[in-house]
């Protein structure tokens with residue numbers, strides 16, 4: 001299935017990446033013959049393929065694999081979906097949460113599929129804005145609901161570990177379609193994702 005986690009890595013790609021990471025470690029001044037680094041190029045090769053496995057996933061296939069006819073027509077919200085992505089400028093992580101809502105129009109999808117769509121688009125080189133839009137568009141296209149809302153809050157390591165070095169800034173992005181352009185609906189969504197229901 002398109003959204004299966006990577007369990008086997010392509011040997012040719014892994015070997016090429018391994019050679020590249022050996023050169024990179026060398027260029028960074030490391031002694032690649034020391035014990036702890038012996039397997040590092042291969043580990044990084046696999047880690048990077050894991051972190052970019054979204055390229056092999058198909059959001060439409062994910063959502064359609066559990067699409068059910070259902071007359072429910074109130075807002076469905078899945079909030080606090082953790083996400084791990086890589087910024088396309090520095091290839092450093094940005095980490096946060098996605099909140100997703102949609103108002104069905106005859107069809108619902110499996111709740112986990114919304115979280116899988118987040119993985120599909122976040123496990124790539126990204127900017128937070130495009131990630132937000134892509135999640136929204138995929139849900140809109142697959143379910144044709146009355147509306148979709150996506151809010152993402154994330155911390156960018158490239159702003160924390162380097163560069164401007166700000167440890168506490170959080171970036172929020174949002175995207176809305178259909179009914180969520182109506183102020184009342186949008187406000188209800190924003191109120192519900194802010195509420196602590198635990």
Ligand SMILES: Nc1nc2c(ncn2[C@@H]2O[C@H](COP(=O)(O)OP(=O)(O)OP(=O)(O)O)[C@@H](O)[C@H]2O)c(=O)[nH]1
Pocket residue numbers: 087088089126127128129156158159162163164
């Ligand atoms: N809009 C947007 N910008 C991002 C995202 N992730 C990282 N960036 C920014 O991408 C920009 C790249 O700017 P450049 O000036 O080309 O890169 P840089 O010299 O490394 O910039 P500094 O990070 O300011 O040191 C930086 O301002 C980053 O903060 C993102 O998801 N969305």
Ligand SMILES: [Zn+2]
Pocket residue numbers: 087088089090091092156158159
């Ligand atoms: Zn960055």
